[in-house]
Amino acid sequence: MKxxxxxxxxxxxxxxxxxxxxxxxxxxxxxxxxxITESAGxxxxxxxxxxxxxxxxFDEVVLDLNSRVRHAMTEASEKGTTRSERELLGxxxxxxxxxxxxxxxxxxxxxxxxxxxxxxxxxxxxxxxYVTGLRQAMDAGEIADGDPEVLAWSLMGIxxxxxxxxxxxxxxxxxxxxxxxxxxxxxxxxxGAQDIDP
Amino acid sequence: MKxxxxxxxxxxxxxxxxxxxxxxxxxxxxxxxxxITESAGxxxxxxxxxxxxxxxxFDEVVLDLNSRVRHAMTEASEKGTTRSERELLGxxxxxxxxxxxxxxxxxxxxxxxxxxxxxxxxxxxxxxxYVTGLRQAMDAGEIADGDPEVLAWSLMGIxxxxxxxxxxxxxxxxxxxxxxxxxxxxxxxxxGAQDIDP
DNA sequence: CTTAGACCTGAATCGGGTCTCATGTTTGTG
DNA sequence: CACAAACATGAGACCCGATTCAGGTCTAAG
Numbered sequence: 001m002k003x004x005x006x007x008x009x010x011x012x013x014x015x016x017x018x019x020x021x022x023x024x025x026x027x028x029x030x031x032x033x034x035x036i037t038e039s040a041g042x043x044x045x046x047x048x049x050x051x052x053x054x055x056x057x058f059d060e061v062v063l064d065l066n067s068r069v070r071h072a073m074t075e076a077s078e079k080g081t082t083r084s085e086r087e088l089l090g091x092x093x094x095x096x097x098x099x100x101x102x103x104x105x106x107x108x109x110x111x112x113x114x115x116x117x118x119x120x121x122x123x124x125x126x127x128x129x130y131v132t133g134l135r136q137a138m139d140a141g142e143i144a145d146g147d148p149e150v151l152a153w154s155l156m157g158i159x160x161x162x163x164x165x166x167x168x169x170x171x172x173x174x175x176x177x178x179x180x181x182x183x184x185x186x187x188x189x190x191x192g193a194q195d196i197d198p
Numbered sequence: 199m200k201x202x203x204x205x206x207x208x209x210x211x212x213x214x215x216x217x218x219x220x221x222x223x224x225x226x227x228x229x230x231x232x233x234i235t236e237s238a239g240x241x242x243x244x245x246x247x248x249x250x251x252x253x254x255x256f257d258e259v260v261l262d263l264n265s266r267v268r269h270a271m272t273e274a275s276e277k278g279t280t281r282s283e284r285e286l287l288g289x290x291x292x293x294x295x296x297x298x299x300x301x302x303x304x305x306x307x308x309x310x311x312x313x314x315x316x317x318x319x320x321x322x323x324x325x326x327x328y329v330t331g332l333r334q335a336m337d338a339g340e341i342a343d344g345d346p347e348v349l350a351w352s353l354m355g356i357x358x359x360x361x362x363x364x365x366x367x368x369x370x371x372x373x374x375x376x377x378x379x380x381x382x383x384x385x386x387x388x389x390g391a392q393d394i395d396p
Numbered sequence: 397c398t399t400a401g402a403c404c405t406g407a408a409t410c411g412g413g414t415c416t417c418a419t420g421t422t423t424g425t426g
Numbered sequence: 427c428a429c430a431a432a433c434a435t436g437a438g439a440c441c442c443g444a445t446t447c448a449g450g451t452c453t454a455a456g
Contacts, residue, residue, distance in 0.1 A: 005453085007452085008403070027310070029227045029311075030311070032443055042404075042405085043404055044405075045404070045405050045406065046403080047445090048444095048445070054444070054445095109307050109308075110311070112304060112307045113224075113225030120367070147376070147380045150377055151384060153356075156355075157357070158351075158352040159355070160355050160358070162355060182348040183352070186344070186349060190387055192387050202433095203424090203431095203432065205432080205433070230412085230413060231415080232414095240435085241434055241436060242437095243416080243417080244434055246414095251414085251415085
């Protein structure tokens with residue numbers, strides 16, 4: 001599998017998108033190659049021209065979702081000036097992404113057994129950028145001092161469960177404003193945001 | 199399946215324990231009835247004398263773990279007097295349970311597709327008791343005011359991811375003390391605990 | 397218009413899983 | 427001790443899925 005022509009690239013992309021769709025809908029185990037290729041509109045055998053196994057396409061889907069969600073969060077949070085603001089913008093982007101791509105959740109929860117290495121990679125990529133930002137804010141005295149790693153994982157946990165409860169279980173609607181407002185207060189407390197004004 | 203004799207009860211229990219073990223180790227899909235019955239030391243057919251399907255035994259294992267972890271948390275947190283204290287004792291119990299029964303995590307993450315109803319029941323039972331306690335503490339002015347439900351889910355999220363990172367991924371060891379101490383500070387901030395002393 | 401190379405196909409192979417059932421074994425009671 | 431009710435068994439019926447492969451089809455360059 002090396003150089004693909006435009007046609008090959010197109011087919012590969014169709015398969016990747018179909019895989020994301022089917023994995024999200026049915027879960028890893030009930031998603032069969034037949035269903036994926038059917039949904040992509042290609043023959044069964046075609047799958048193996050582009051991916052070496054079901055697990056491999058799974059990993060690729062996870063990593064793809066990972067880089068997309070991080071991109072969305074980074075882009076949003078860069079618009080903020082204080083750490084609180086940045087944090088809330090990041091959460092907002094995360095929830096929006098979740099509502100649009102429930103696959104993120106549904107697929108990642110499966111990774112525990114399907115592909116633990118990829119699960120770890122996913123979470124570590126999410127935290128590592130996070131930790132840097134939090135440490136800077138700590139050094140600047142913008143938020144409470146402490147171990148930024150524990151804080152980063154705590155914040156991810158909040159996002160994960162609140163997103164599950166109010167987005168996934170709400171039919172992938174946007175989150176009610178009241179919930180987000182409450183959450184905003186909680187997050188500001190959690191990071192221990194300080195007023196910097198002297 | 200109605201009245202079981204002592205012998206029947208014993209066999210059923212052996213199967214339930216074996217199922218928990220095997221599900222935790224292999225995940226739902228790779229856990230086969232053959233493996234469960236082998237691990238329990240009974241014949242394959244015996245399984246169906248006590249459970250009607252693989253999914254049913256899964257649900258039973260989840261609900262059993264759920265009631266055990268809640269019991270452990272409640273018992274621990276009742277020893278505390280302030281809400282902060284209670285909260286930290288509850289978290290401690292949760293982490294201890296996780297270290298001793300990694301099945302809790304590994305199994306529940308699978309439930310998303312295997313048995314979504316049971317997943318929801320699990321989380322809702324965990325929060326519902328939580329919400330009551332938090333509301334009382336809010337009314338007593340012990341912690342920051344707000345929607346106790348959002349706060350309950352946030353706290354669960356923290357426990358879930360921090361437990362995953364520092365217990366599951368650490369070979370099911372107890373959590374490093376430094377991490378727990380840091381976490382304690384984070385939790386106290388998150389609930390917005392107030393000094394009550396006038 | 398030819399043709400090499402890229403691309404596509406789905407039937408067939410192979411492995412494995414759930415659940416049933418006809419047949420035995422154990423236990424407690426009269 | 428006899429025997430009904432409970433309990434236990436594992437072979438096999440039945441189903442389904444990942445992956446392979448031998449044989450087409452498409453496309454772009456000459």
